[in-house]
Amino acid sequence: xxxxxxxxxxEVEDVAPKKAAVPWIPLVLVLLFIPIITLVLVEFxxxxxxxxSLTDTGSxxxxxxxxxxxxxxxxxxxxxHGGGGKESxxxxxxxxxxxxxxxxxxxxxxTMGTRFLKxxxxxxxxxxxxxxxARMRDAQVRDSIITTLSSRTIQEIEVxxxxxxxxxxxxxxxxxxxxxxxxxxxYFLDFIIQ
Numbered sequence: 001x002x003x004x005x006x007x008x009x010x011e012v013e014d015v016a017p018k019k020a021a022v023p024w025i026p027l028v029l030v031l032l033f034i035p036i037i038t039l040v041l042v043e044f045x046x047x048x049x050x051x052x053s054l055t056d057t058g059s060x061x062x063x064x065x066x067x068x069x070x071x072x073x074x075x076x077x078x079x080x081h082g083g084g085g086k087e088s089x090x091x092x093x094x095x096x097x098x099x100x101x102x103x104x105x106x107x108x109x110x111t112m113g114t115r116f117l118k119x120x121x122x123x124x125x126x127x128x129x130x131x132x133x134a135r136m137r138d139a140q141v142r143d144s145i146i147t148t149l150s151s152r153t154i155q156e157i158e159v160x161x162x163x164x165x166x167x168x169x170x171x172x173x174x175x176x177x178x179x180x181x182x183x184x185x186x187y188f189l190d191f192i193i194q
Contacts, residue, residue: 096184097130099123104142106149108157108193117149117157120190123174125182133178144177145170154193163191 102120107113123134134141148169156162167186175181 096124096126097128099131099134100189101142101145102189104145104149106146108149108154109151110153115154116194117152118190118192118194119149119188121170122187122189123171123183124185124187126184127182130182133180133182137178140177141174144173148173157193163188 100120100122103118104120105116105118108115108117123130148166152166157166167188171183171186174183174186
C-alpha cells in the first residue's frame with residue numbers, strides 16, 4: 001500500500017504543468033535589430049534623399065530657379081514695359097517702374113548648406129529705363145542678389161530689423177550691379193527660410 005501511494009504521488013507530480021520558458025532570444029534580437037535597422041535606413045535612405053532635394057533647389061552656395069524678371073510700368077497704365085496687370089495686383093499704390101524677381105533661392109551662411117532662403121521681391125525706381133537695364137544686366141543683378149543673400153546668417157535675418165537691413169543691402173547690391181542708382185525701393189513678396 002505504501003508503494004501504491006508513492007506511485008500516485010509521482011504520477012501527480014508528473015502531471016503538474018511545467019513553467020514556460022521566457023522567449024529571451026527573440027526579444028533580445030528585436031531590441032537590438034530595430035534600432036540598427038532604423039539607423040541604417042536613416043543614414044543610407046532618408047539623408048541622401050534630403051541632400052538630393054536640397055542640392056536640386058540650391059547647390060554649391062546658391063542657384064536660382066527663377067523665371068526672367070517680370071517688368072511692369074506703373075502710373076495707372078500698362079506702359080511700354082509689359083506686365084502691368086501683375087504689378088498692379090501686387091502693389092497698387094507704387095509709382096514708377098517696377099521689376100519682379102521671383103523664387104530666388106540661396107543657401108544661408110553658417111549652415112553648411114543645410115538651410116536655404118527663398119525670396120521673391122519687387123524693385124521700384126523712378127527711371128523708366130530701370131526695366132530695360134535690369135533685363136540687359138540680368139546675370140549681374142541675380143549674382144549680386146544671390147551673393148548678398150548667401151552672406152547672411154539666420155541670426156542676422158531673424159533679428160529685429162534684420163529684413164530691413166537685408167532690404168537695404170539688396171538695394172545697394174542691385175544698384176551696384178546695374179552700374180547706376182536706379183532702385184529706390186524693394187518690397188518682399190515671399191520670404192521663406194527653410
